[in-house]
Amino acid sequence: MSRIGIIGTGHIAAPIARLMASKGHDIHVTERNTQVSSALQAELGVSVGPPQEVIDASDIVFLCLRPHIAEDVLTPLRFRADQRVVSVMAAVSRSQLVALCAPASDFVQTIPLGFLQTGGCPLAAYGNDRLLAELFEPENPVVKVADETALNAHFAICAMVPGVLDLMATGSKWLSEQTGDMDGAEFYTTQLMSGFLATMQKGHSGQLAAERDALATEGTLSLQMTDTLQSEGAHDALRSALTAIGKRLET
Ligand SMILES: NC(=O)c1ccc[n+]([C@@H]2O[C@H](COP(=O)([O-])OP(=O)(O)OC[C@H]3O[C@@H](n4cnc5c(N)ncnc54)[C@H](OP(=O)(O)O)[C@@H]3O)[C@@H](O)[C@H]2O)c1
Numbered sequence: 323m324s325r326i327g328i329i330g331t332g333h334i335a336a337p338i339a340r341l342m343a344s345k346g347h348d349i350h351v352t353e354r355n356t357q358v359s360s361a362l363q364a365e366l367g368v369s370v371g372p373p374q375e376v377i378d379a380s381d382i383v384f385l386c387l388r389p390h391i392a393e394d395v396l397t398p399l400r401f402r403a404d405q406r407v408v409s410v411m412a413a414v415s416r417s418q419l420v421a422l423c424a425p426a427s428d429f430v431q432t433i434p435l436g437f438l439q440t441g442g443c444p445l446a447a448y449g450n451d452r453l454l455a456e457l458f459e460p461e462n463p464v465v466k467v468a469d470e471t472a473l474n475a476h477f478a479i480c481a482m483v484p485g486v487l488d489l490m491a492t493g494s495k496w497l498s499e500q501t502g503d504m505d506g507a508e509f510y511t512t513q514l515m516s517g518f519l520a521t522m523q524k525g526h527s528g529q530l531a532a533e534r535d536a537l538a539t540e541g542t543l544s545l546q547m548t549d550t551l552q553s554e555g556a557h558d559a560l561r562s563a564l565t566a567i568g569k570r571l572e573t
Contacts, residue, residue, distance in 0.1 A: 323347055324457075327380030329373050329395070330387035331359045334410055337439035338384060339368060342457065350376045373399055382453070383426075385409040385419075393422065401426040406453055410434055412477050413571050416449070416470055430454050431473055433480050438462045446476035474571035478564045485563065490515060 324347050328335045331351045339349050339362050349368040353359050359370045369379065377383055377399055387395055389411050401407070403425040410432055419429050430449035437443050441461035447454045451466040458464065467473050490511055498507035522529060538545040551557065 325350065325379060325381045326384065327376040327382070328352065328384045328386055329376060329399075330385065331355055331362065332386065332388075334434055334436065335384065335386040336362060337436045338386070338410075338434060339366065341439045341461075343368065345457075350379045352376050377401060377405070380405065382406045382408065382457070383423075385411055385414075385423075387411060389413045393418070396422040403427065406430075406450065408432060408453065408457075413474075428453070431470075433473075433477055434462075435480065435483065446473055448473040475564075475568055477571055478567040481563070481567050482560070485560070 326342050326347045326349050328339055328349070328351045331339075331353070332355055335351065336358050339351060343349050343366040349362075349366065351359050351362060351368050351370055352373050353370050359368075362368045363370050369376075371379075373395065381404070383401070383405055385392070385396070385407065392411055392414050401423045405423075405426040406428040407419065407423050407426050408430050409419055412433075416429065416431065419431070420427070423429070428450055430447055430451060430453050432445045432447050432454055434445060435443050438445070438458065438461075443462045445454055445458055445462050445464045446467050447464050448467050448470060451464050455464045465476075467476060494504075494508045494511040497511060498504040501507060522533060534544075534548060538548045
Protein backbone atom coordinates (compact mmCIF):
# COMPACT_ATOMS: atom_id res chain seq x y z
CA MET A 323 0.00 0.00 0.00
CA SER A 324 1.33 3.45 -0.92
CA ARG A 325 0.34 6.92 0.14
CA ILE A 326 -0.81 8.58 -3.08
CA GLY A 327 -1.40 12.31 -3.50
CA ILE A 328 -3.23 13.94 -6.37
CA ILE A 329 -2.69 17.61 -7.23
CA GLY A 330 -5.58 18.86 -9.39
CA THR A 331 -8.77 16.91 -8.73
CA GLY A 332 -10.70 17.07 -11.98
CA HIS A 333 -11.81 14.83 -14.85
CA ILE A 334 -8.78 12.58 -15.09
CA ALA A 335 -7.92 12.58 -11.37
CA ALA A 336 -11.27 11.05 -10.35
CA PRO A 337 -10.91 7.69 -12.16
CA ILE A 338 -7.25 7.49 -11.08
CA ALA A 339 -8.31 8.02 -7.44
CA ARG A 340 -11.04 5.38 -7.75
CA LEU A 341 -8.70 2.79 -9.27
CA MET A 342 -5.95 3.48 -6.73
CA ALA A 343 -8.45 3.28 -3.84
CA SER A 344 -9.78 -0.04 -5.18
CA LYS A 345 -6.21 -1.36 -4.98
CA GLY A 346 -5.99 -0.40 -1.32
CA HIS A 347 -3.81 2.71 -1.55
CA ASP A 348 -4.20 5.60 0.86
CA ILE A 349 -5.42 8.58 -1.21
CA HIS A 350 -5.00 12.32 -0.59
CA VAL A 351 -6.45 14.86 -3.02
CA THR A 352 -6.44 18.63 -3.33
CA GLU A 353 -9.71 20.37 -2.63
CA ARG A 354 -10.21 21.96 -6.06
CA ASN A 355 -12.46 21.12 -7.74
CA THR A 356 -14.66 20.91 -4.65
CA GLN A 357 -17.44 19.00 -6.37
CA VAL A 358 -15.06 16.19 -7.41
CA SER A 359 -13.02 16.14 -4.19
CA SER A 360 -16.09 16.05 -1.94
CA ALA A 361 -17.62 13.26 -4.07
CA LEU A 362 -14.38 11.25 -3.77
CA GLN A 363 -14.30 11.90 -0.04
CA ALA A 364 -17.87 10.65 0.39
CA GLU A 365 -17.40 7.67 -1.92
CA LEU A 366 -13.87 6.50 -1.09
CA GLY A 367 -12.99 8.21 2.19
CA VAL A 368 -10.02 10.03 0.61
CA SER A 369 -8.37 12.87 2.56
CA VAL A 370 -8.92 16.33 1.10
CA GLY A 371 -6.53 19.21 1.74
CA PRO A 372 -4.45 22.04 0.34
CA PRO A 373 -1.69 21.09 -2.15
CA GLN A 374 1.24 21.27 0.32
CA GLU A 375 -0.56 19.00 2.81
CA VAL A 376 -1.33 16.52 0.03
CA ILE A 377 2.34 16.45 -1.00
CA ASP A 378 3.56 16.12 2.59
CA ALA A 379 1.24 13.15 3.16
CA SER A 380 2.28 11.26 -0.01
CA ASP A 381 5.00 8.92 -1.29
CA ILE A 382 3.73 9.10 -4.87
CA VAL A 383 2.36 12.38 -6.25
CA PHE A 384 0.15 12.52 -9.34
CA LEU A 385 0.18 15.87 -11.16
CA CYS A 386 -3.22 16.28 -12.83
CA LEU A 387 -3.32 20.05 -13.41
CA ARG A 388 -4.12 21.81 -16.65
CA PRO A 389 -0.74 22.59 -18.28
CA HIS A 390 -1.18 26.37 -18.37
CA ILE A 391 -1.47 26.63 -14.57
CA ALA A 392 1.10 23.97 -13.67
CA GLU A 393 3.99 26.37 -13.15
CA ASP A 394 2.02 28.82 -10.99
CA VAL A 395 0.55 26.06 -8.81
CA LEU A 396 3.71 23.96 -8.42
CA THR A 397 6.39 26.66 -8.00
CA PRO A 398 5.54 27.53 -4.37
CA LEU A 399 5.18 23.86 -3.33
CA ARG A 400 7.94 21.83 -1.66
CA PHE A 401 8.56 18.26 -2.76
CA ARG A 402 10.86 15.70 -1.08
CA ALA A 403 13.81 13.91 -2.66
CA ASP A 404 12.28 10.50 -1.90
CA GLN A 405 8.98 11.20 -3.66
CA ARG A 406 8.01 9.62 -6.95
CA VAL A 407 6.06 11.82 -9.33
CA VAL A 408 3.57 10.77 -12.02
CA SER A 409 2.67 13.55 -14.46
CA VAL A 410 -0.34 13.14 -16.74
CA MET A 411 -0.05 16.71 -18.04
CA ALA A 412 0.27 17.15 -21.79
CA ALA A 413 2.92 19.65 -22.91
CA VAL A 414 4.70 19.93 -19.56
CA SER A 415 8.20 18.69 -20.35
CA ARG A 416 10.57 16.55 -18.31
CA SER A 417 12.90 19.53 -17.82
CA GLN A 418 10.00 21.65 -16.51
CA LEU A 419 9.02 18.86 -14.10
CA VAL A 420 12.62 18.56 -12.86
CA ALA A 421 12.68 22.30 -12.14
CA LEU A 422 9.21 22.45 -10.58
CA CYS A 423 9.43 19.34 -8.37
CA ALA A 424 13.07 19.49 -7.16
CA PRO A 425 14.50 17.81 -5.16
CA ALA A 426 12.21 14.96 -6.33
CA SER A 427 13.91 13.32 -9.31
CA ASP A 428 11.98 10.12 -9.96
CA PHE A 429 9.44 10.89 -12.68
CA VAL A 430 7.17 9.13 -15.08
CA GLN A 431 5.03 10.92 -17.66
CA THR A 432 1.97 9.13 -18.96
CA ILE A 433 -1.40 9.54 -20.70
CA PRO A 434 -4.33 8.01 -18.86
CA LEU A 435 -7.86 8.01 -20.22
CA GLY A 436 -10.83 7.76 -17.85
CA PHE A 437 -11.59 4.17 -18.78
CA LEU A 438 -8.45 3.02 -16.97
CA GLN A 439 -10.78 2.66 -14.02
CA THR A 440 -12.35 -0.39 -15.67
CA GLY A 441 -9.09 -1.56 -17.30
CA GLY A 442 -7.75 -1.95 -20.82
CA CYS A 443 -6.23 1.53 -21.14
CA PRO A 444 -2.70 1.39 -22.57
CA LEU A 445 -0.41 3.73 -20.62
CA ALA A 446 2.46 5.18 -22.61
CA ALA A 447 5.30 5.72 -20.13
CA TYR A 448 8.32 7.98 -20.40
CA GLY A 449 10.50 7.67 -17.32
CA ASN A 450 9.94 5.25 -14.45
CA ASP A 451 7.70 2.76 -16.26
CA ARG A 452 8.13 0.22 -13.42
CA LEU A 453 6.28 2.58 -11.07
CA LEU A 454 3.37 2.77 -13.49
CA ALA A 455 3.37 -1.02 -13.91
CA GLU A 456 3.33 -1.40 -10.11
CA LEU A 457 0.31 0.89 -9.86
CA PHE A 458 -1.74 0.07 -12.96
CA GLU A 459 -0.93 -3.39 -14.23
CA PRO A 460 -2.28 -5.97 -14.91
CA GLU A 461 -5.56 -4.15 -15.68
CA ASN A 462 -3.89 -1.43 -17.78
CA PRO A 463 -0.82 -2.37 -19.86
CA VAL A 464 2.19 -0.05 -19.65
CA VAL A 465 3.89 0.79 -22.95
CA LYS A 466 7.41 2.16 -22.39
CA VAL A 467 8.43 4.91 -24.82
CA ALA A 468 12.00 5.95 -25.59
CA ASP A 469 11.82 9.72 -25.29
CA GLU A 470 9.61 12.78 -24.95
CA THR A 471 9.05 13.07 -28.69
CA ALA A 472 7.60 9.56 -28.70
CA LEU A 473 5.44 10.38 -25.66
CA ASN A 474 4.04 13.44 -27.42
CA ALA A 475 3.28 11.36 -30.52
CA HIS A 476 1.25 9.04 -28.26
CA PHE A 477 -0.61 12.11 -26.91
CA ALA A 478 -1.48 12.95 -30.52
CA ILE A 479 -2.78 9.42 -31.12
CA CYS A 480 -4.96 9.74 -28.00
CA ALA A 481 -6.64 12.69 -29.70
CA MET A 482 -7.74 10.17 -32.34
CA VAL A 483 -10.23 8.79 -29.78
CA PRO A 484 -12.60 11.80 -29.96
CA GLY A 485 -11.79 12.06 -33.68
CA VAL A 486 -12.94 8.50 -34.32
CA LEU A 487 -15.93 8.91 -31.97
CA ASP A 488 -16.93 11.95 -34.02
CA LEU A 489 -16.75 9.92 -37.24
CA MET A 490 -18.78 7.16 -35.62
CA ALA A 491 -21.38 9.72 -34.48
CA THR A 492 -21.69 10.85 -38.11
CA GLY A 493 -22.13 7.23 -39.25
CA SER A 494 -24.67 6.53 -36.52
CA LYS A 495 -26.63 9.68 -37.39
CA TRP A 496 -26.66 8.70 -41.05
CA LEU A 497 -27.96 5.24 -40.07
CA SER A 498 -30.71 6.74 -37.89
CA GLU A 499 -31.80 8.96 -40.79
CA GLN A 500 -32.37 5.78 -42.81
CA THR A 501 -34.09 3.82 -40.02
CA GLY A 502 -35.73 6.46 -37.80
CA ASP A 503 -34.25 4.71 -34.76
CA MET A 504 -31.53 6.80 -33.09
CA ASP A 505 -30.91 4.47 -30.14
CA GLY A 506 -30.79 1.40 -32.36
CA ALA A 507 -28.43 3.16 -34.76
CA GLU A 508 -26.04 4.15 -32.02
CA PHE A 509 -26.17 0.71 -30.40
CA TYR A 510 -25.49 -1.02 -33.72
CA THR A 511 -22.64 1.32 -34.68
CA THR A 512 -20.81 1.17 -31.35
CA GLN A 513 -21.35 -2.57 -30.83
CA LEU A 514 -20.13 -3.29 -34.36
CA MET A 515 -16.86 -1.45 -33.82
CA SER A 516 -16.21 -2.57 -30.23
CA GLY A 517 -17.15 -6.19 -31.03
CA PHE A 518 -14.84 -6.23 -34.05
CA LEU A 519 -11.91 -4.67 -32.19
CA ALA A 520 -12.37 -7.13 -29.30
CA THR A 521 -11.70 -10.05 -31.67
CA MET A 522 -8.34 -8.67 -32.78
CA GLN A 523 -5.11 -9.97 -31.32
CA LYS A 524 -3.02 -7.26 -29.77
CA GLY A 525 0.55 -6.30 -30.41
CA HIS A 526 1.08 -7.50 -33.97
CA SER A 527 2.12 -4.85 -36.45
CA GLY A 528 0.34 -5.15 -39.78
CA GLN A 529 -2.80 -6.56 -38.21
CA LEU A 530 -4.95 -3.50 -38.87
CA ALA A 531 -4.03 -3.55 -42.55
CA ALA A 532 -4.52 -7.34 -42.72
CA GLU A 533 -8.02 -7.12 -41.20
CA ARG A 534 -8.87 -4.24 -43.55
CA ASP A 535 -7.66 -6.20 -46.58
CA ALA A 536 -9.55 -9.31 -45.50
CA LEU A 537 -12.76 -7.24 -45.58
CA ALA A 538 -12.05 -4.89 -48.48
CA THR A 539 -11.66 -7.41 -51.31
CA GLU A 540 -12.43 -6.86 -54.99
CA GLY A 541 -15.97 -5.66 -55.66
CA THR A 542 -17.03 -5.39 -51.98
CA LEU A 543 -18.86 -2.59 -50.19
CA SER A 544 -15.89 -2.51 -47.80
CA LEU A 545 -13.46 -1.73 -50.65
CA GLN A 546 -15.78 1.02 -51.86
CA MET A 547 -15.61 2.53 -48.38
CA THR A 548 -11.81 2.33 -47.97
CA ASP A 549 -11.19 3.63 -51.53
CA THR A 550 -13.59 6.56 -51.06
CA LEU A 551 -12.05 7.55 -47.72
CA GLN A 552 -8.59 7.47 -49.32
CA SER A 553 -9.52 9.36 -52.48
CA GLU A 554 -11.57 12.01 -50.67
CA GLY A 555 -8.73 12.86 -48.30
CA ALA A 556 -9.78 11.35 -44.95
CA HIS A 557 -6.30 9.90 -44.39
CA ASP A 558 -4.57 13.12 -45.38
CA ALA A 559 -6.80 14.98 -42.92
CA LEU A 560 -5.90 12.53 -40.15
CA ARG A 561 -2.16 12.81 -40.83
CA SER A 562 -2.32 16.59 -40.93
CA ALA A 563 -4.24 16.70 -37.62
CA LEU A 564 -1.69 14.36 -35.98
CA THR A 565 1.22 16.43 -37.27
CA ALA A 566 -0.36 19.70 -36.10
CA ILE A 567 -1.06 18.26 -32.63
CA GLY A 568 2.50 16.88 -32.45
CA LYS A 569 3.90 20.35 -33.29
CA ARG A 570 1.71 21.94 -30.64
CA LEU A 571 3.21 19.62 -28.02
CA GLU A 572 6.81 20.43 -29.00
CA THR A 573 8.51 22.37 -26.25
N1 LIG B 1 -9.21 14.53 -19.22
C1 LIG B 1 -8.50 13.56 -19.78
O1 LIG B 1 -9.07 12.55 -20.28
C2 LIG B 1 -7.00 13.60 -19.81
C3 LIG B 1 -6.31 12.53 -20.39
C4 LIG B 1 -4.90 12.53 -20.36
C5 LIG B 1 -4.22 13.61 -19.80
N2 LIG B 1 -4.94 14.65 -19.27
C6 LIG B 1 -4.19 15.75 -18.67
O2 LIG B 1 -4.64 15.88 -17.33
C7 LIG B 1 -4.56 17.24 -16.92
C8 LIG B 1 -5.88 17.63 -16.28
O3 LIG B 1 -6.92 17.47 -17.22
P1 LIG B 1 -8.43 17.37 -16.74
O4 LIG B 1 -9.23 17.10 -17.96
O5 LIG B 1 -8.55 16.42 -15.59
O6 LIG B 1 -8.66 18.88 -16.28
P2 LIG B 1 -9.67 19.46 -15.15
O7 LIG B 1 -10.90 18.61 -15.09
O8 LIG B 1 -9.81 20.90 -15.38
O9 LIG B 1 -8.85 19.20 -13.80
C9 LIG B 1 -7.86 20.06 -13.33
C10 LIG B 1 -8.18 20.36 -11.88
O10 LIG B 1 -7.17 21.23 -11.34
C11 LIG B 1 -7.83 22.05 -10.39
N3 LIG B 1 -7.06 23.23 -10.03
C12 LIG B 1 -7.02 24.43 -10.62
N4 LIG B 1 -6.23 25.27 -9.94
C13 LIG B 1 -5.76 24.57 -8.89
C14 LIG B 1 -4.90 24.91 -7.81
N5 LIG B 1 -4.35 26.13 -7.68
N6 LIG B 1 -4.63 23.95 -6.89
C15 LIG B 1 -5.16 22.71 -7.00
N7 LIG B 1 -5.99 22.35 -8.00
C16 LIG B 1 -6.28 23.27 -8.93
C17 LIG B 1 -9.10 22.42 -11.10
O11 LIG B 1 -10.05 22.95 -10.19
P3 LIG B 1 -11.11 24.05 -10.69
O12 LIG B 1 -12.06 23.31 -11.61
O13 LIG B 1 -11.71 24.51 -9.42
O14 LIG B 1 -10.33 25.12 -11.44
C18 LIG B 1 -9.51 21.06 -11.69
O15 LIG B 1 -10.27 20.32 -10.76
C19 LIG B 1 -4.21 18.06 -18.17
O16 LIG B 1 -2.86 18.43 -18.10
C20 LIG B 1 -4.44 17.11 -19.32
O17 LIG B 1 -3.47 17.30 -20.35
C21 LIG B 1 -6.30 14.66 -19.24
